[in-house]
Amino acid sequence: MTKVRVLLAEDHQLVRAGIHALLDKMGGVLVVAEVSDGQAAVKAVEVQQPDLVLMDIAMPGLNGLEAASRITKSWPKVKVVILSMHANEEYLRQALKAGVTGYLLKGADIQELELAIRTVSRGEQYLTPSVARYALEAYQHDGAYPVNPLDRLSPRQREILQLIAEGHSTKEIAFRLSLSTKTVETHRSQLMERLDIHDVAGLVRFAIQFGLVHPSS
Structure with a gap:
């Protein structure tokens, strides 16, 4: 078998x-x-x-x-x-x-x-x-689920958002993802703009609210 x-x-x-x-x-x-x-x-x-x-x-x-x-x-x-x-x-x-x-x-x-x-x-x-x-x-x-704000982000942006919420610095994120720090900063600026959130604390709260990370992470 x-x-x-x-x-x-x-x-x-x-x-x-x-x-x-x-x-x-x-x-x-x-x-x-x-x-x-x-x-x-x-x-x-x-x-x-x-x-x-x-x-x-x-x-x-x-x-x-x-x-x-x-x-x-x-x-x-x-x-x-x-x-x-x-x-x-x-x-x-x-x-x-x-x-x-x-x-x-x-x-x-x-x-x-x-x-x-x-x-x-x-x-x-x-x-x-x-x-x-x-x-x-x-x-x-209605045949579908309501829109989730996470859907506004690309997979890479969601990944970077999770790492930011977990407390990683721009340099650490760049190293983990094999990206330049400038690219990480660009992604962070874009996801802040799409979510209309303009500080790290707000990103952390958002990531917890929508399940990317948990308060104990």
Whole structure:
């Protein structure tokens, strides 16, 4: 029997080890790699070509939603299941826009985790019941989700916004992204203009409000 090849992306080592152990006990599932941030997840997908990525949302540098968007665009056959602590409409909207095929809460039991993996592996979508109603309600009302201010930003601008909100300096961001400091400053000016926010504190509040980072980051 061909096994489902899974890449696990989760920034907390103990949580990652626990999920890995659960996956190892599932018949027909093979963990091919595990990573701790979104950038590493994208690189690992390129190398490992897994069938499925089990992805945390809150990860440093490049969060799970941004990483998922890059993965689904570059490797359409790779399925992404988001692991989230948040059962709310906004996170689901962002996840579906990123092209994920599964959304699972971290409080789910082992049986639901296995069900999500099996369902997505068959080419079907799996949304945990507590958030599935949001998708149904949105399309019943007007066929789409309301516009998110993050949609005004390019993927690179969202990435830089996250790094700014995490406290990285312009030089640090430039080094991490292999950009010049001038390019980073240009992106920062553009995203401030698009969001009509003109100080770093305001950018941090915005990033927290819309889920790019969390207050503890």
